[in-house]
Amino acid sequence: MRIRWTTCAGIVITALLTLFLIVPVLLSVYAGLTVNYARGISAGFTLDWVRQVWGLYSDTVLRSLVVALLTLILTLLIGVPGAYALVRRGGRFARIVEEIVTLPVAIPGLALALAMILLYGGFGAFRQSTLFVVIGHVLFTLPFMMRSVIAILETIDWRTLDEGAASLGSPAWRRFVDVILPNVRPGIVAGALTVVTLSIGEFNLTWMMHTPMTKTLPVGLADAYASMRLEIASAYTLVFLVMVIPLLVGVQAVADLSEKRTKS
Structure with a gap:
């Protein structure tokens, strides 16, 4: 042929x-x-350069993982129920809310970070904490989680499933946990993959929001390229890849496994 x-x-x-x-x-x-x-x-x-990078920046590796994990947890807790509520509500109001939630994606990261600093800069402890960076990441990644779940909900007949469970006497929270969540699992996993990827690699937003005590991997990488010799900065890239690639492969494996279970 x-x-x-x-x-x-x-x-x-x-x-x-x-x-x-x-x-x-x-x-x-x-x-x-x-x-x-x-x-x-x-x-x-x-491997001396790698050892030097680990000695200088190992804290940024752990912090990036913590930020990505907390960001994922918050986007799951907010995004999945929020997406379901918007689809269930429907109409013009739901579309307006969805557009408002999507706004942080359209706004440059530096502008979004500056707005948060102006709003919360007076709260010293919060401003200097890792949680402040996490909130910024949640604002940036939440639309991706919600859009993934909404896309799945719009392809299934969730209303019939919900009404069927309701006719059997299932309360609203139980229908959401036992009926809706299993059916939107592919969207949740896809959203989780996007959230983790964006959170770990996010630079513009984090660079503006971070303090010397809340530096993450991308910010540390930029500092290394700006202030260190080329070999150390390149070794930092290697450390970044060694940390990120297995994590992304693992999340993708979970996504594939979830898809197979859904099909079966």
């Missing part, structure tokens, strides 16, 4: 774009493992 030229062109373009994205990352990793990047391979390889 002959392969069409359009298929070959698509494969070639995809491969070139993949290389365009991956090669800079691989080059950065290579720089973080060399003794001296200017001298190249002849200088040899070392």
Whole structure:
């Protein structure tokens, strides 16, 4: 069977774009493992830069994980019931609320962070806490969780399922837990993957909101590139990838498992 030229062109373009994205990352990793990047391979390889990065910035790794986890928990607690309430309410009011919730995505992260600083800057303890960064991440990622759940609810006949459970005497909270949540599981998992990814990699919002005691991985990475030698900054990139990639693969595996269970 002959392969069409359009298929070959698509494969070639995809491969070139993949290389365009991956090669800079691989080059950065290579720089973080060399003794001296200017001298190249002849200088040899070392893990000393990675050890220095871990000694200097290990706290940002833990903080980024904590921020991402807290952001995910809050978006689940707010976004899933909120999405269900909007779909159940329907009408113009629900659409207006949905647009308001989506506004933080359209606003530049720096502007959103500045607005939060102006509003909560007087609360010293809160302003200097990790929770302040978490709230900013929740505002930024909440629309993605809600849109994922709303998209699933709009594809299933949730009203019939809800009315069927109600006719059997199930209270509202029980119908939500036992009927709605299992049916929107794919949307929840997809939203969780998006929230975790965005939270860990978010820089603009976090850079404006952070303090020296609430620095996260992306902010630390920017500081390393601005103030450290190239090898240390590149080693920081390697540490970032080692932490993020397994986490994203794990979340994606949970998403695939959830999808298989839903289909079965």
